[in-house]
Amino acid sequence: MSTPVFIVHTGIISSIGQDTGACLQSLVSGTTGVGRAEILQTTWRDELPVAEVKLTNADLAALTGMSAALPRTALLSAVAVQEALSAFPGLNDQYLVGFFSANTVGGMDLTEGFYKDFTADKYSGNNQDFAYHECGAVTNLVRDHFGLKGFTTTISTACSSSANSIMMAAQMIKSGMLDVAIAGGADALCRFTLNGFNTLMILDKQPCQPFDQHRRGLNLGEGAGYLLLMSERALNATGATPLATVSGYANANDAYHQTASSPEGIGNQLAMEGALNVAGLQPQAISYINLHGTGTANNDSSEGAAIERVFGGQVPPASSTKGFTGHTLGAAAGVEAVFSTLALRDGLLFPNLRWATQMEDVAFRPVTALQTGADLRHVLSNSFGFGGNCSSLIFSKC
Secondary structure (H helix, E strand, O other): OOOOOEEEEEEEEEOOEOOHHHHHHHHHHOOOOEEOOOOOOOOOOOOOOEEOOOOOHHHHHHHHOOOOOOOHHHHHHHHHHHHHHHOOOOHHHHOOOEEEEEOOOOOHHHHHHHHHHHHHOOOOOOHHHHOOOOHHHHHHHHHHHHOOOOOEEEEOOHHHHHHHHHHHHHHHHHOOOOOEEEEEEEEOOOHHHHHHHHHOOOEOOOOOOOOOOOOOOEOEEOEEEEEEEEOHHHHHHHOOOOOEEEEEEEEEEOOOOOOOOOOOOHHHHHHHHHHHHHHOOOHHHOOEEEOOOOOOHHHHHHHHHHHHHHHOOOOOOEEOOHHHHOEOHHHHHHHHHHHHHHHHHHOOEOOOOOOOOOOOOOOOOOOOOOEOOOOOOEEEEEEEOHHHEEEEEEEEOO
16 A cells, blocks of 8 residues: 555654754764663673662653653653654543554563562562563553553564564555554663573673674663654544655565574565565665664674665665664664654764774765765665564655
8 A cells, every 4th residue: 555654753762862863963973872870770780880870769750750760761751652653642631542562571570689689588579570471561650641542552573673663554554554653672781681681691791782793792772762643544533744754664574583583584585575565666766774783793783684685786875783783683774764654854874883893795885974964755764683683764854
């Protein structure tokens, strides 16, 4: 179907800013959010840099009116959703607003605290600390806080989670099942995630260098990113000004390994080709690629190989923004959907921070300095998750 899906507003919080404007300012100035953990209580504080939102749970709660006793993922999600809704007060009174939210952590941060107390004394600990453990509970908390009454779902497919949320929301709007939706995701840092990735030996002990020959791994981050999407009917009724459209999307799975993409990037290639097909575009129509670009040896090589097969010798400008925000896992595609929308709106190509040396197995080099005034028409954003779950989104200028 050719029914357009319009992006009319964005909401975001990350280590580089508490809202869209602040994040954009950091992207333009080259300010990274990667550094020493201050909020997360971890023994790895001085060894493993993270991209942390420098606000306590009490600070986050104060921004939205939620309880500071709730999971950090829910608090981050609420801050971004609040911004996404802020341009349209009373939207809930006009429409059944769908909510498509992704995360991978759920309420793990609270469960960790309970587990420590419980293992010391099985009669201690607050049962409320694991009441919101599963991912869907976080989505429901945010839905209820904002009184969203439309279709609600939680997607948890590792690093592609938010991309799949946006894809599902766009499909439902195209099919006429919804007129308005908030889509994206959130994730918070917790010890379980940091320790798990450290066990996989894919964390960088320095700020990460995606798509560099000497890359050492990724830095974990936290945050939330959402798009407010509308059908053409809702756009006209509300008088909203569109920022861009969600024109293409696809999900694929190469099922190669539990935590790694296939060396050839088969799933990556299928996702990109599928998104191009849905958008009705040829590869040469893409103006910029927001790379998944985690900084791990496997990811960057497999993504690079797939890109070169899809685009041949005409790879468009490309960069990874994870040098700014770290890898925010379930939130990554939502955060980068906001960045992609800003790139289209303002004609910006964001720099791939800390790139220094050309990869031996990839011919193209990423954008290394901010470029302004770019004539961007279509932006491809890649998100490739554990288990080979690969998704690509295409955002287009109106």
